[in-house]
Amino acid sequence: MPPLYLDFYNLEQLPFSLSPNTDFFLAFGHYRKAFETLDIALQTGEGFLKITGEIGTGKTLLCRKLLNTLAKSHHTIYIPNPALSPIALLQSVATELSLACDNESNPHQLIKVITAELIQRRQQERAKSAILCIDEAQSMAIETLETMRLLTNIETESFKLLQVVLFGQQELNDKLNLPQLRQLKQRITFSYHLEPLTLQELMTYISHRLRLAGANSSPQFEYHALKLLHQGSGGYPRLINILTHKALLLGYGEGLKTIKPRHIKAAIRDTEGAFAIRFNLINWLLYGS
Numbered sequence: 260m261p262p263l264y265l266d267f268y269n270l271e272q273l274p275f276s277l278s279p280n281t282d283f284f285l286a287f288g289h290y291r292k293a294f295e296t297l298d299i300a301l302q303t304g305e306g307f308l309k310i311t312g313e314i315g316t317g318k319t320l321l322c323r324k325l326l327n328t329l330a331k332s333h334h335t336i337y338i339p340n341p342a343l344s345p346i347a348l349l350q351s352v353a354t355e356l357s358l359a360c361d362n363e364s365n366p367h368q369l370i371k372v373i374t375a376e377l378i379q380r381r382q383q384e385r386a387k388s389a390i391l392c393i394d395e396a397q398s399m400a401i402e403t404l405e406t407m408r409l410l411t412n413i414e415t416e417s418f419k420l421l422q423v424v425l426f427g428q429q430e431l432n433d434k435l436n437l438p439q440l441r442q443l444k445q446r447i448t449f450s451y452h453l454e455p456l457t458l459q460e461l462m463t464y465i466s467h468r469l470r471l472a473g474a475n476s477s478p479q480f481e482y483h484a485l486k487l488l489h490q491g492s493g494g495y496p497r498l499i500n501i502l503t504h505k506a507l508l509l510g511y512g513e514g515l516k517t518i519k520p521r522h523i524k525a526a527i528r529d530t531e532g533a534f535a536i537r538f539n540l541i542n543w544l545l546y547g548s
Contacts (some may be wrong), residue, residue: 264508267511267512270472271473275501275503279300283468283471285463291441297424300330300449301333306421307446308449309449309461310426310450310453311452312454313319313453317337319403329390331382334356334387338393339354339515341395341403342400343399345366348406348407352410358373366406374413385386390421390423392423393424393426398427399480401439404435408446410444425447457498461485465480484506487527488502488523489524502530504526506523510522
């Protein structure tokens with residue numbers, strides 16, 4: 260059952276859900292630059308792309324948005340949990356291509372079948388190429404990453420049959436620096452790192468999501484509440500969503516349609532992973548209410 264505050268704030272849906280709803284995607288700042296980087300690189304036929312960011316920076320939402328955007332012009336393959344063996348990865352790709360290869364355990368045969376399918380699809384629909392998006396790529400084993408490199412060898416004389424986009428945390432970069440993955444790292448032609456939101460971007464983010472959720476005149480956020488929200492979340496969208504949702508619940512509980520610093524402070528205290536805020540006398544005078 261949706262929280263009762265929807266009616267209280269005259270909202271049509273939850274504005275700060277943790278689900279990666281692409282309807283709420285906002286192409287601004289680093290997200291616009293990352294999306295433009297991916298769009299240009301994929302259009303020019305680059306084989307390997309990489310998007311990195313800390314936990315909660317919105318990588319999965321960006322991945323889903325990319326998949327939705329490409330769906331009409333490309334064959335898209337999405338692997339959200341790639342902690343797979345090399346064979347399991349190839350089988351997953353084959354399954355996404357509607358190939359019955361569950362019982363095939365020979366990697367060379369799997370690559371051969373996948374290649375034949377991609378060539379056939381390219382011949383039937385010349386405008387469509389295949390794009391493999393892998394989320395949480397930092398969890399891939401070294402052997403699986405190397406197998407994925409072999410997949411990008413699938414090409415004709417004039418174009419790549421399969422392009423790969425990796426989305427992962429900083430650990431992905433650490434893994435790619437290993438000597439065993441030197442060849443794979445050299446294949447990555449475009450990469451982008453997502454940074455946390457600035458205070459101004461956070462304010463834009465909050466108003467954007469509230470507007471899409473149906474907000475009109477409420478809820479409102481006091482400026483110092485937004486500053487506290489930025490400090491407590493570190494600018495990470497996932498934490499912003501968690502803290503804002505809790506603050507809205509607290510405002511509803513008090514019958515207030517304006518979110519104050521105390522609501523954000525209470526949300527921060529209640530949230531594991533939120534950035535602790537030290538209050539000196541000046542902070543207390545500014546944010547105490």
